[in-house]
Amino acid sequence: MFIRALSLRDFRSWEYADLELSPGRTVFLGSNGNGKTNLLEAIGYLATLGSHRVATEAPLIRTGTARARIGATVVNAGRELRIDVELNQGSANRAQINRSPVRRTREILGILQTVLFAPEDLALVRGDPGERRRFMDELCTARLPRLAAVRSDYDRVLRQRSALLKTAGRQARSKTDLTTLDVWDGHLAAHAAVLLAERLRLVHDLAPYLAQSYASIAPESQPAAIAYRSAALPPDFLDPARPPQPDDTEALEAIVLRELAAARPKELERGVCLVGPHRDELELMLGNSPAKGFASHGESWSFALALRLGAFDLLRATGAEPVLLLDDVFAELDRRRRAALAAVAVGAEQVLITAAVPEDVPDELAAVALRVETADGPDGRISRLAAEDRADGAARDFDVGEGQNDAVTHAAPEPACDSVPGSTESRAP
Known part of the structure; x- marks a missing residue:
């Protein structure tokens, strides 16, 4: 391409x-x-x-x-x-x-x-979980473009359900409010299950490419690994070595519905949605320690680079x-x-490469x-x-x-x- x-x-x-x-x-x-x-x-x-x-x-x-x-x-x-x-x-x-x-x-x-590597990528390792969720979702969408519609629907349902939680939490909880919340729970679980299944599939497929890329960049360092972290999912779903199963989406929907029901009292009290992919994390590990907080500056750069190179190799392997x-x-x-x-x-x-001076670009x-x-x-500096x-x-x-x-x-x-x-x-x- x-x-x-x-x-x-x-x-x-x-x-x-x-x-x-x-x-x-x-x-x-x-x-x-x-x-x-x-x-x-x-x-x-x-x-x-x-x-x-x-x-x-x-x-x-x-x-x-x-x-x-x-x-x-x-x-x-x-x-x-x-x-x-x-x-x-x-x-x-x-x-x-x-x-x-x-x-x-x-x-x-x-x-x-495209796969883009930029100075901002250090935030993949040192930034908040939202940076890593975005990395996963963009790579998932590159592999499966129709996932963009699922992400859009999930965000829309999440906003509407969160607004209902705030309203129901401030007012006396009527039977109508809770019935409406049941409906939104079903919509949220359906979209969440598709997104979760693709994220888990991505982590499974990306993990070996990430490990190989990091080992080539920093062979003296501890091995790098990734894992999906979610308080809502059972441990067997979170093992990166577990291959995706045909019925994962159906099983994940049932799990999310169950967790939403269990979390409802806390959600009504706090007025926020506490269950779903928007709360999850891509965990980056060096040896037995999380990269965030333990990796040196050089190790953090190596991990960020390995994530991008791993993504490049993964997409290239698909054709x-x-x-x-x-x-x-x-x-x-x-x-x-x-x-x-x-x-x-x-x-x-x-x-396509950007550089301030030719000497920044390797000879090869x-x-x-x-x-x-x-x-x-007329409106400021213009590039040309x-x-x-x-x-x-x-x-x-x-x-x-x-x-x-x-x-x-x-x-x-x-x-x-x-x-x-x-x-x-x-x-x-």
């Missing part, structure tokens, strides 16, 4: 850009703040309908504009598809596949798969090799970790380098490719291997998406 063309309109610091890309390795060079990361963020958004940097979409729309557009032409096993997304201030986002509107933006999920996005990470890594990441990147079908990743700079615009790149093609700071990129073009802005009548979805969860 690779991206043949990328177009941006009013995304972050980019007023517009049209890039022609090819399989192989491309490096975007430029000083901090020039907009290199914004290019990878736009690509990542097309793959996940989310940003790895911010939780909301407002910062993605260039200051002074009402909407942003991202589009890419994706080639997978000889088949070419065009996907476009329009992000709107205060109204629903819209999407197209091959220039035809789709009803929901999440319908583009699965067309482009379609994802695009590898490396956002200014080589400057953060020591020699051994740089070499481990470079070894994977060399074999990837397409790798010889590639086309495109310089990113900024210029003054350097003038020499637009006039003469890609600046060749590195040796260009066979099949590498050789052109970047800019064109006058044109709409990347048409309106989708009747669309009400702003984004996938």
